[in-house]
Amino acid sequence: MAWNLDRRKFLAGTAAAAVVPWAPAVAQAQSVRIGLLTVKTGPLAQGGIQMEQGLTLFLKQRQSSLAGRKVDLVIADTGGNPAGAKTKAQELIERDKVDFIVGPLAAFELLAISAYVEEAKVPMLSLAAADDMTQRRPNAYFVRASATSSQCNHPLGDYAAKEMKLKRMATISEDFAFGYEQAGGFQRVFEDEGGLIVKKLWPPLNTADYTPFISQLADIDGVWNGFAGSNPIKFNQQYAELGAKAKYPILGGWTAYDDALLKSFGDDAVGAVSASWYSSTLDTPSNQRFVADMVKDYGNVPGGYAAGTYINGMCIEAALHKTGGKTDDRSALIAALRGVSLADTPRGAFHFDHLGNVVGNVFIRRLERKDGKLVNTIVKTYANVSQFWTYDEHRYLEQPVYSRDYPALKT
Amino acid sequence: MSQWLLLGVNSVSLGGLLFLLSAGFSLIFGLMRIPNLTHGSFFMLGAYLGTSFLALGLDFWLAALLAAAAMAAIGGGIERLLLRRLAGQELAQVLVTLGLSFMIADLCLMIWGGDPIPLDTPRSLRGAMPIASIVFPTYRLAIVVIAVAVAVALWLMLERTRLGAMIRAGVDDAPMARVAGIRVSRLFTLVFCLGAAIAGFAGVMGGPILSVYPGLDADMLPLALIVVILGGTGSLPGALLGSFVIGLFYNFGQVLFPELAYIVLFLPMLLILLFRPQGLFGKHVP
Numbered sequence: 001m002a003w004n005l006d007r008r009k010f011l012a013g014t015a016a017a018a019v020v021p022w023a024p025a026v027a028q029a030q031s032v033r034i035g036l037l038t039v040k041t042g043p044l045a046q047g048g049i050q051m052e053q054g055l056t057l058f059l060k061q062r063q064s065s066l067a068g069r070k071v072d073l074v075i076a077d078t079g080g081n082p083a084g085a086k087t088k089a090q091e092l093i094e095r096d097k098v099d100f101i102v103g104p105l106a107a108f109e110l111l112a113i114s115a116y117v118e119e120a121k122v123p124m125l126s127l128a129a130a131d132d133m134t135q136r137r138p139n140a141y142f143v144r145a146s147a148t149s150s151q152c153n154h155p156l157g158d159y160a161a162k163e164m165k166l167k168r169m170a171t172i173s174e175d176f177a178f179g180y181e182q183a184g185g186f187q188r189v190f191e192d193e194g195g196l197i198v199k200k201l202w203p204p205l206n207t208a209d210y211t212p213f214i215s216q217l218a219d220i221d222g223v224w225n226g227f228a229g230s231n232p233i234k235f236n237q238q239y240a241e242l243g244a245k246a247k248y249p250i251l252g253g254w255t256a257y258d259d260a261l262l263k264s265f266g267d268d269a270v271g272a273v274s275a276s277w278y279s280s281t282l283d284t285p286s287n288q289r290f291v292a293d294m295v296k297d298y299g300n301v302p303g304g305y306a307a308g309t310y311i312n313g314m315c316i317e318a319a320l321h322k323t324g325g326k327t328d329d330r331s332a333l334i335a336a337l338r339g340v341s342l343a344d345t346p347r348g349a350f351h352f353d354h355l356g357n358v359v360g361n362v363f364i365r366r367l368e369r370k371d372g373k374l375v376n377t378i379v380k381t382y383a384n385v386s387q388f389w390t391y392d393e394h395r396y397l398e399q400p401v402y403s404r405d406y407p408a409l410k411t
Numbered sequence: 412m413s414q415w416l417l418l419g420v421n422s423v424s425l426g427g428l429l430f431l432l433s434a435g436f437s438l439i440f441g442l443m444r445i446p447n448l449t450h451g452s453f454f455m456l457g458a459y460l461g462t463s464f465l466a467l468g469l470d471f472w473l474a475a476l477l478a479a480a481a482m483a484a485i486g487g488g489i490e491r492l493l494l495r496r497l498a499g500q501e502l503a504q505v506l507v508t509l510g511l512s513f514m515i516a517d518l519c520l521m522i523w524g525g526d527p528i529p530l531d532t533p534r535s536l537r538g539a540m541p542i543a544s545i546v547f548p549t550y551r552l553a554i555v556v557i558a559v560a561v562a563v564a565l566w567l568m569l570e571r572t573r574l575g576a577m578i579r580a581g582v583d584d585a586p587m588a589r590v591a592g593i594r595v596s597r598l599f600t601l602v603f604c605l606g607a608a609i610a611g612f613a614g615v616m617g618g619p620i621l622s623v624y625p626g627l628d629a630d631m632l633p634l635a636l637i638v639v640i641l642g643g644t645g646s647l648p649g650a651l652l653g654s655f656v657i658g659l660f661y662n663f664g665q666v667l668f669p670e671l672a673y674i675v676l677f678l679p680m681l682l683i684l685l686f687r688p689q690g691l692f693g694k695h696v697p
Contacts, residue, residue: 046525206626
């Protein structure tokens with residue numbers, strides 16, 4: 001954990017507090033506290049470290065001041081497990097008295113702390129993609145500016161059927177909720193547009209060798225994958241080496257070809273088509289500044305994890321502007337947060353629906369080599385994509401959440 | 412048809428990699444009677460060191476050997492400075508190796524960062540070879556050759572050298588070996604170094620297939636455990652047979668019983684522990 005409060009800020013704060021008349025100004029001279037729940041140890045640290053970079057960069061660009069108030073960032077390492085998430089969430093809320101929580105990273109961490117944070121009435125902005133957090137098990141103090149697991153895969157299913165004209169596909173993703181929900185979203189829209197999923201493969205999370213799964217790919221014209229973390233590197237390398245890449249075009253979710261991973265891919269991944277809510281090649285002034293500063297400070301192009309927390313910072317700033325910098329009225333604060341609607345951000349324009357989930361752009365990208373470097377070029381943008389795609393919200397919610405067997409295979 | 416042939420060839424190939432991973436583990440477990448829970452971390456650290464050596468421009472094979480040498484030094488240090496002080500306290504030794512695995516994982520995260528690092532296949536082994544109706548990656552076939560070479564080298568060492576005889580004596584009956592004048596504690600250090608070296612070498616060998624990433628240690632350690640429990644601790648033929656059997660179960664099991672991916676791997680281990688705890692070729696119950 002690190003207090004982002006160095007000597008200069010302390011002296012400035014003390015001086016400000018001394019100069020201004022005490023009684024009404026005491027509350028305002030106190031800084032806004034943002035707690036970041038991230039993972040800095042273990043396999044999830046890859047994304048966790050990027051989350052920290054994104055938010056730190058945002059505050060650095062704003063010189064740790066939002067809507068006229070000083071900002072303190074408290075960083076907590078949950079260790080990537082639910083118990084750690086709960087412990088750190090308690091520390092942030094009860095000891096550090098944070099006004100906002102950014103994070104946590106993983107869906108299982110989020111599910112462990114959701115009820116507690118809602119009861120404590122602390123607005124929480126997370127990248128965790130679990131669909132039900134803004135669907136069948138909503139949290140009134142939760143806001144998600146990234147996407148649900150299925151949100152980007154709905155338009156990808158549309159793109160695969162309508163633009164790539166694929167007819168029979170297999171899906172392969174890790175054997176856990178994030179994999180099921182991504183694949184489910186893709187399958188539903190792909191099949192609604194006339195395609196057919198003939199096989200669904202679920203390798204365990206820590207699979208070393210994907211050969212037994214890749215060997216089952218036959219009688220299809222394309223493959224969709226939803227791998228996350230470090231698995232995309234292994235999978236794409238093995239997919240190419242076993243000859244599958246030459247036979248079947250490959251599509252993926254946002255974690256499968258995330259921009260921050262591009263430096264680790266070889267030519268194995270060239271040609272992959274993916275759908276993401278963030279692309280480092282997006283041409284908005286805000287994104288150009290963000291990417292340039294990330295490259296300068298951290299030496300790598302940002303992906304969804306860093307962009308996610310950076311955008312969360314922008315949401316917090318917008319909410320504070322709405323409440324005039326006040327954070328004591330929590331229900332006003334969450335209302336302001338959910339009412340945020342921004343135009344110039346690293347992901348373009350977006351706003352939130354009434355369940356706290358983002359409605360915004362989804363970019364379809366193709367991985368290419370340009371000037372010797374790998375880059376995800378945007379080939380199509382679906383604007384104003386909600387978590388329900390084009391489906392009626394009530395009908396959508398009546399159906400169960402996507403799982404291993406839902407939607408079922410038609411064959 | 413060609414799917415089964417692919418799986419069959421891959422079973423042998425995966426078996427080769429598993430042997431490289433498990434040989435050291437088996438020796439350490441057999442001689443020192445402790446499951447070295449740092450073994451996965453040795454594999455991973457060797458792989459990370461390999462990526463750094465390759466980044467310096469070194470040849471793939473030289474990088475692998477240097478990584479092995481580095482791991483031998485680290486392993487020796489761990490054995491002399493930590494494990495030896497707990498001589499006779501097997502539980503404490505196991506816990507120390509577990510703690511070390513966390514520490515090494517964190518160290519790797521600090522030094523090499525959280526992003527996965529690809530390890531390029533050596534140029535001469537890129538591409539694929541036709542085998543009957545399938546085309547199979549050349550490097551994966553090369554791993555089998557390398558595994559067999561290492562197995563033969565280890566076998567020669569164990570069966571034909573004095574050192575090997577001492578190690579075998581220590582595996583069979585350490586107290587008696589001491590009585591016979593063999594410096595068993597020195598053997599412990601040597602075998603630990605050797606085990607760590609082979610693991611580090613295996614990490615670099617596995618790199619082109621697995622890449623190197625945080626969590627690689629936790630992904631590989633259970634596989635080493637299964638192989639050694641199946642094959643028997645301290646036995647080289649056991650590690651070899653166990654590797655190929657697990658390679659077979661892994662490939663065919665995932666395809667034939669997709670709902671039971673983990674069970675297919677751990678069930679044989681469970682059955683062996685229940686009905687033949689010393690493993691197929693082992694001499695002692697672990």
